[in-house]
Amino acid sequence: MTTQSVEGVGDRGAGRPSRPKVVLLSPPGDLGQIVLRSLSGLNARTLLVCEPRSSIRMSAHVSGTLLAAENVFDNGLAIAQALEEEHRRDPIDIVLSSSVRGLSVLGRIRNQISPPVYPMADEALLARLNDKWRFASVCAECNVPTPRTLRFASASELDVAALTRSIGFPCVFKPTNASGGDGVKVVRNETELVKAVADNARFVSDGFLVQEFREGVDVGLSVFAVNGEIRNWSTFQCDGYWSTRFCEVPDLLDAGRRIVSQTKFTGVANFDARRNPNNGELAVLECNPRFFRRVSAARINGLDFVAAGLASLGLAPRQPSFLTTGRHLSASDVASWSGLRMMAREGYSLASLGRDFAEFLRDPAPGIGSFANEWLHLAADKVRLKPSISG
Ligand SMILES: Nc1ncnc2c1ncn2[C@@H]1O[C@H](COP(=O)(O)OP(=O)(O)O)[C@@H](O)[C@H]1O
Ligand SMILES: [Mg+2]
Incomplete structure (x- = not known):
């Protein structure tokens, strides 16, 4: 099997805006910063909907704040009104969210707003996939093994x-x-x-x-899908602490295809699984039906899942249909024995870490804000800044 499709890379669709205007709903503690990095690479102008003290507001990749209010994600009506007003003033190309909480709000208001919404599942399906117990019954329906x-x-x-x-x-x-x-x-x-x-x-x-308890190693599948059909995917093995080795995991891809098809899923999702190296058995553990941490690892290796959804609406270059090669070393692993072993024996290099570091230097404020928040939280046992990345 060939390793990586380059279908559509560099494709410039006619009429695609050179600077798409995006609104990102980023509830506290979500992966907004990871999504912002992709959006910045796509030259987007991004407005935020968030809480007033959210550290993501400090990001250099943000063009402005559309709405910042306490408990704003409990008030879908206020978000819908702000989106409508802004869209009338200067049209928005797309609205998206970086977490299940934001997606649930977006799902509830999407029929009340005019701007296009990033391809996503409805609230009921999101809730079903996001709950580990209910997800296990989806797996059973699809004949996918679970512990x-x-x-x-x-x-x-x-x-x-x-x-x-x-x-x-x-x-x-x-x-x-x-x-x-x-x-x-x-x-x-x-x-x-x-x-x-x-x-x-x-x-x-x-x-x-x-x-x-299932003995073994962690493997994963990330997808962007539309109406039950996977358009872009990556499979990988998890190494060390958040490092990633993209590789072929055909049975997990097959399981993911069955789940996506059975649920007619639309949107981005990540599936976690465990492989027993002694007998080859696979068990699927959970689904995160939202943007996930390894969006950056995949992007640095050539497949940007944020861009994949934008591309389906003609707002970004088409992405490779799959990614099964490449490595991404996490910052935590570089300072550990297991990280050194991975570099010596398993094909990891400092290259992806260098790119992460360059990205951090271009936009250090939210990361420092999150760190300061955790420190303040520990020191004073109360939250002053709300972190933008935690899960
Ligand atoms: N049944 C299991 N057997 C062995 N390891 C597991 C099992 N369930 C979870 N783990 C380990 O714990 C990690 C986190 O579990 P997971 O179900 O993915 O929850 P979450 O990522 O939401 O915290 C997994 O990636 C895996 O390493
Ligand atoms: Mg998990």
Whole structure:
């Protein structure tokens, strides 16, 4: 199989705006900064809808703020009105969001607004895919393997006898609706499980899952799809701490195609899975039906998922249809033994890190703002700046 399609790269559609005007809905703690970097590379003029103290407002890639208000994402009507007024004054080319929360608001107001919306799924499907327990039933419908899982609505419902019978130890405790590893814990016995439930009470308002532990390595699939058909995809192995080795993972791609087709999914999504290297078995863990952290890793290796959706509306150059080669080294790995081993033996180099660093230097303020926020949060136990990147 050939490694990477270059179909459409450099394609300049007739009538495409040289500086598309974009509105980005960026709720606190989402991946807005990653989306902004792509938009900046596409020469977009980006206006923000966010909370007043959101650190993303400090970004050099932002042209202005359309609306900044406390709890603005609870007020879809105000967002719709601001979009309509701005669109009448100077037309907006596209509205998009960098998280499920922003997408849900956008889904609710999309029939009330005139500007085009980045291709996305409706609120009900987003909620179904984003919930790890409900997603497991989507997988079952599509004959996609997942780890054996039990759900408990609250700590008092934890039934250790049932769990020992059907899953056993070690097992994995996880909230149904958190992300970025928050609250996920491998536990070896009942004592550790009870402690994990108690320690993570803040993540488990929607209940929690206890899942069979699957030995192996993490692999992933990222997609941009329209009406159940994948238009652009990448598959990869996760190395170290957030480093990425793009490679072929045909059975995960196949599983993703079945899920996307069955749900008639539209939009961007990332699927996490686990591969057992001893017997080759794959288990799909979760779906994030939104922009994801590895958008930057894919972009640096030639496939920009933000641009893929814009291209489907004629607002950006078409993107390669798939990406299965290339490496991206994370900043965290460069300072570790595993990072050095990856550079010595696994084809990682400092090249992608150099590009990340150059991007950071071009726009350091939001990153520093997020860091300052975390520091202030730890020091004063109260939030003064809201982070733009956390999950
Ligand atoms: N059943 C499992 N067996 C082994 N490892 C798991 C299992 N579930 C999760 N993990 C590990 O924990 C990580 C985070 O879990 P995931 O379900 O993707 O939740 P999230 O990314 O939303 O925190 C996974 O990428 C994987 O490394
Ligand atoms: Mg995950």
